[in-house]
Amino acid sequence: MTHAPTLTAERTDLLSTLALHRGFLRHTVRGLSDEQAVARPTVSVLCPGGLIKHVMEMEHAWIRFVQGDDAGVGMPTTEEGMRAAQREHEQQFELLPGETLASVLARYDEVAAETERVIAAVPSLDTSYALPAAPWFEPGARWSVRRVLLHLIAETAQHAGHADIIRETIDGQKTMG
Known part of the structure; x- marks a missing residue:
């Protein structure tokens, strides 16, 4: 008989904090139409729906990393791969x-x-897992699962702030304050 894993207080705190910031991000798009979700009312290329999509894709890639697959967080090794990765990044x-x-x-x-x-x-x-070779990672660096979770929290919180500014520009709705 196998037992479900028990969450430690630290895991619970980290996951709860990530969920809180996901909630802030999701709150920014509440009540938006699909047209508003793709609106770019600032000089930025960011839109509310795209920010959520990017954060979701980024979280998925980092959780794959925690499972031993670094393809989503690394850098392609060929010119063609780099062009494809750039297109995928923009489409996020x-x-x-x-x-x-x-x-x-x-x-x-x-x-x-x-x-x-x-x-x-x-x-x-x-x-911990070795980070793949990429200019944005220190050579030879490793990230623990804890560090990945902290990164996910920071990324989600940062983009929730971006989405909040964009939402306020779209219709005056203040979602985080």
Whole structure:
């Protein structure tokens, strides 16, 4: 008989903090139409729906990293791979044909549930993995599961702030204050 993993206080705190900031981000798009979700009312290329999509994709890539797959956080090794990765990165910040705000939010819920399952099951938050070679990582650096969670919290909080500014510009709605 196997038992479900028990969340430690630290894991609970980290996951709860991540969930809080996911909630702030999700709150910024509450009541927006798909047209408003792709609006870019500032000089930035960012839009509310694209920010949620990017944060969801980023979280998914880092949770794959925690499972031993660094493909989503590394740098391609060929020129063609770099061009494709750049296109994929840019597309993370927009809703593509066939994508709706509702579909992106549903996928974000799936990624959040996956994150919670993976973090509950990892043997230790101290387990670390080598970061792939990329200019944005220190050569030879390793990140623990704990460091990945802290990164996810910071990224989600930062982009929730971006989304809040954009939402206020769209319709005057203040979502975080």
